[in-house]
Amino acid sequence: MTTDASRPLLEVSDLHLRYGGLRALDGVSLTVNRRETVAVLGANGAGKSSLIKAIYGVEPFSAGQILFDGVAVSGRSPNQMARAGIGLVPEGRxxxxxxxxxxxxxxxxxxxxxxxxxxxxxxxxxxxxxxxxxxxxxxxxxxxxxxxxxxxxxxxxPRLLLCDEISLGLAPTVVDRLYDVIGDLVAEGMAVLIVEQETNRALKSSERYYCLLEGRVTAQGRSAEADQDEITRAYFGGDHD
Amino acid sequence: MTDIANVVIQGVLLGGLFAIYALGLSLVFGVLRIVNIAHGDVLVLVAYVALVICDSFSISPFLALLALIPLALLGGFAFQVGVFERVDRRDPLVPMLVAFGFAVVIQNGLLLLFGTNPRKLDAGAIEQLGVSPFPGINVSVLAVMILVIAIVLIAIFQAILYRSRFGIRVRAVSDSEENARLIGVDITATFRKAFMMVMLTVAVGAVLMGIKTNFDPFSGASRLLIAFEVVVIGGLGNLWGTLAAGIVIGLAQMVGASIDVSYQTLAGHLVFLVILLIRPQGLFPKVVG
Amino acid sequence: MTQIHVRSSLLVLALALALLALGPLLLGRSEIRYLTDLFVLIAVAQLWNLLAGYLGIVSIGQHAFVGLGTYGFFALTQLFGVHPFLSLALAFPIGCLVALPSFLLLARLRLAYFAIASWVLAEVLMLVLGQRPEFGGGTGSSFATETIRMFGAGVNDRIATSYWLCLGMLGVVMGSMLLLLTSRAGLAIRALRDDETAAVAAGINPLLTRAVLFSLCGGMLAVIGALDTLQKLRISPAGSFSLQDWTVMIIFVVVIGGLGTVSGPIVGAIAFVVFRETLSDFGPLYLAAMGVLAIGVMLFEPRGLVVILARTVKSLRARRNGLAGGA
Incomplete structure (x- = not known):
């Protein structure tokens, strides 16, 4: 199976996930390219962890599509995801x-x-x-x-590493160390999707970002060009100006 | 003096058999997390299958074991895929009650097929063989053999659990099925293999039980209770603890029996309850490998 | 709303009891016996249901307390010469007093282990009492004729007395259960099985609540054991401490009917009696069939016959409505 190197490694489109009546994900789309670090930002309960869980097959989602290296992997179990080449660093270790x-x-x-x-x-x-x-x-x-x-x-x-809140509860020097390691891994050819509450940290270590609020992507772009005010609005919603 | 020595020797040797009963149950409790109330009845069922094989082909039970092990594994696999994987395990009560149903089905099915007469597997001359290392001390060769088999089986299981990739998976699942699934462990495959190990102990245990003691369709309950006591005393996750606990119950039963035959079972139960009272976590708590 | 609900269910219970109390005046001897059995079955099933379905205490050693009541009743009447009616009442504290420490010992084990350990305890009780020569050892012993006469001069009188006593006991069990579950503490108690933290938040001490209720259930089972032995007129370790009659069948009745509902054990008990009578010619087959039925219920609808029946009725009604609408 030869793959198109220009095509994104991970393509998530229009993902919906519900817990009972609660909409955890409401049409989320994102891509991760090869050798790229992508950050997903958002407050507690914005849907970040649900996104990781839906991608990794832990929580069955109601609608949407996930392509990994051009192959549809929707509905697969975490074990099959691991075998397909996706590694998970779960929340809470x-x-x-x-x-x-x-x-x-x-x-x-x-x-x-x-x-x-x-x-x-x-x-x-x-x-x-x-x-x-x-x-x-x-x-x-x-x-x-x-x-x-x-x-x-x-x-x-793995070819893609999903990292769920790896800085949580750790000293800044340790967090620096972990992100250095992730940087090295990307340099060696791995792609990484990080989910973070700590916006600055995540923006510093990623090429692109997505911001989630109430299960929706409210902002996205290149991390280096990220505008602080726009991120704050996208992060908390409403009018914070 | 020699009387006491004989009681101790018999108790220790009996402990080997009890440890084999418990070995499978401790995996079922610790890894699959089912309260398998039917464990004793499955042992008895397999012993009846051994009886049929021995009678039909006029072979020794030890030889029958060669056919019995694959049969038991196959039966276990069919049960696993056909029933256990379909049970809603979110409420631990549900699989327990299913096992309870199976216990009653097995008992009454055996009763219909074989009647209430106690049966035994005939291993031939070895059953009477004894050695006397000191005057007045008698040791049954068969009982020693059972203890040796128990030790070998435990050593193999210990090596699998603490030295193999599969063992790492099993212990991870035993810690937390949910977390293991999350990070990508194939729970179904792990359960299937673990249950195969259980059925191996059941096949071996059933044959040894059938040679050493009488059994009837309702013998399962007493075997389950012994296995359960050994598991609790031994603590989950430490297989040598299981052997030691088997010996504790074996000794208790033999000491009880030496006072009055009718005290044999009671003595085992009482020792269990006393240990539960003073050390509810078991005598041999879990170790990290 | 709840108050009305409580009052109406207690009213239904009282009406049913009053109606059933007329039984011995209207029915034949075998029907009376039949119903007496059913009352006992429902009462014991209801007690197991309270423990397993609401409190999250799964015991497979309930036969311990039934047997204890039987032996206690025998000891009081035959060995100490206590009046039989007083002895029946005394069975209650005896059961409670043994159940309480038993529970505290076993509660050190997790739910799953509790079940089997309770069975070990029942074995111990049976082996200890069953070996005492005062109770006739392994073969058991019969009651003296004068004790039995206290419950009626003729067979018919005794059967009627026994019927009323068992019906009364069922009333006590059902009534106290309804009052308990609908009381203010009842809501928190219902939460004990599925969500212990919620129960704690509502001000319930889980260990204390479970210990007290387990102990009270033990007392009631002991009274039921004493009542039942009036029909059998004798005691024996295997019969009085019957795992099959007092635990295995009881669990099947609750499971098949519907765990954690008040009507489940009643539906289950009726299904069980019908089953037993239909298949009784085939010997142990009916027990195996009960096992299969219980497995089937657990696999396909763990909430039991009550839910299956409700669903069937609903779909039938929907179909009828659909037909009516179409016509």
Whole structure:
């Protein structure tokens, strides 16, 4: 299967998702190109996490279309997404207490499908994890747990990485470190979709952005050209001028 | 003195059999999260299948095990796909009640087919074989064999759970099915393989049970209760703890029986309740591998 | 609105009880026995339903308390010479007093484990009481004729007394359950099964509420056990502590009828009796069939026959309306 390199890697069009009567996503469309970092901004409850969950097949959506590398992947399970080449760094990290640091990372390879990247590569990126490889996964610091979650997603050699709120609750130096790593990964050819509440941080580390409010895209553009006032309006809605 | 030694030896050896009963149940509880009330009845059902195989082909139960294991795995797989995967598991009560229904169906089905007479599998001369390492001390070769099989089985399971990719998946699912699914673990495939492991313990356990003790269509309940007590005392997720807990219950039963035969079962239950009272988390809590 | 609802359901209950109380005057001996069985079945099922369907306590050791009541009644009347009617009443505190510590011990286990551990406890109780020579050991023992005579000189009188007593007990169970569930605390209690935090927010202490209600259920089961033994006229470990009669069948009745509804156990009990009478010629087959039915309900409509019936009625009515509209 040869793919058109000019075509976006991920194409989400007109995605709708409801929880009961609540509209979590109301016609969201976005694209992520190869070797690109795209940020999705928005306040709590704007639909950011629902978007990640809908893309990754965790929450079944009611209407819309998702193409990954030109192939329709709507309705697939998270396992099939992982096999197709999408990695998830979930909100809240989801580290398993029964597994050691190293096993938590290896779990990413155990998901199946791809040849596993070497754990050593993850340890090269995050040397502090190597020292604590035999410690229970939930007993290391929050920053290190976030590194485990990223390392775990890298084990299946994804072409697209979905990162859900990776800066949440972490010290700024740690966050810088994580975003540096993500920058390196993009330089190596990966595409990344980050969901962030911290607007400045996300704009600094991305090429393009989308802003969500009440399940709708209220602003989008190049991160470098983003206008602070426009973002604020798109972020909070209403008239804030 | 030798009497006490004999009781202890018998208790320890009996513990091996109990650990095999419990090995499967602890996976069912810990990984699949079903309160499988039918576990004992499935053991008895498989023992009857072994009986039919042995009688039809006039072979030793150990040889019958070669046919029984694939049969049990196949049956388990069919149950898994046909029933378990269709059950609404959001409410843990629902799968439990389904298992409850199966328990009663198995009991009464066996009653219709085989009647109430107690049965036994005949393993031949080995059943009477004994050695006497010291004067007055008697050790049954069969019982030692059962304990060895239990140890081997536990060692294999321990290696699978703590040394393989599949084991990492199983333990992740056991921690949180929801989170494991979220990050891309194939829950259905993991459950299927884990249930195959359960059925392996059931096949082995059924044959050993059938050789060591009598069974009838209603024997499942007592096996379930023993397996359950061993799982709770041993703590989930530590298989050597399961063996130790099996030995605790085995010892309790043999000490009870040495006072009065009718106290055998009661003594096991009482030890369980006492441990529950003082250490509800079990004697051997979970370890991280 | 709720007040009216409560009053009307209590009124319906009282009317039904009054009507049924006429039974022994109008019906033949076998019908009376039949109904007595049904009353006991519904009462026990309703108690299990309260625990499992509302409080989230899944016990498979309810036969412990029925057996305890039976043995307690025997001990009081036969060994200590207490008046039988007083003994019936005393079965209640006996059941409560044993159920309370049992619950506190088992409550240390998670829901799932609680179920099997309660069964272990029932086994222990049966094995301990069943081995005492005072109760006739494993074979059991019969009641003295003079005790039985206290409930009526002739067989017909005794059957009628037993009928009224069991009906009264059913009334007590149903009435207290309706009052409890519709009381102010009742709403919070209903939440215990699905949403414990909501119950806590409403000011309910989950452990205390469960302990008290489990204990009261234990007491009522003990009285039911004592009443039932009046019909059997004897006690035995296997019969009085019957897992099959007092737990397995009860769970099927509730599950098939509809867990967590007041009408479920009634519908389930009637379905069960009909089933048993139709298939009784085939021996153990009817039990297996009950198992299959319960599995089927759990797989296809875990809310039970009550919901299935309601849906059928609704669709039939809709079809009739549709036909009427078309004509």
């Amino acid at each position: 989801k580290i398993f207490p029964s597994l050691s640091v190293e096993e938590n990372i290896r779990l990413g390879a155990a998901i199946g499908g791809h040849d596993s990247a070497d754990v050593d590569r993850v340890f090269e990126i995050f040397p502090e994890l190597k020292e604590r490889r035999h410690v229970q996964g939930t007993l290391v610091s929050g920053g290190q747990q976030q590194m485990i979650a990223i390392g775990r997603a890298l084990m299946a050699r």
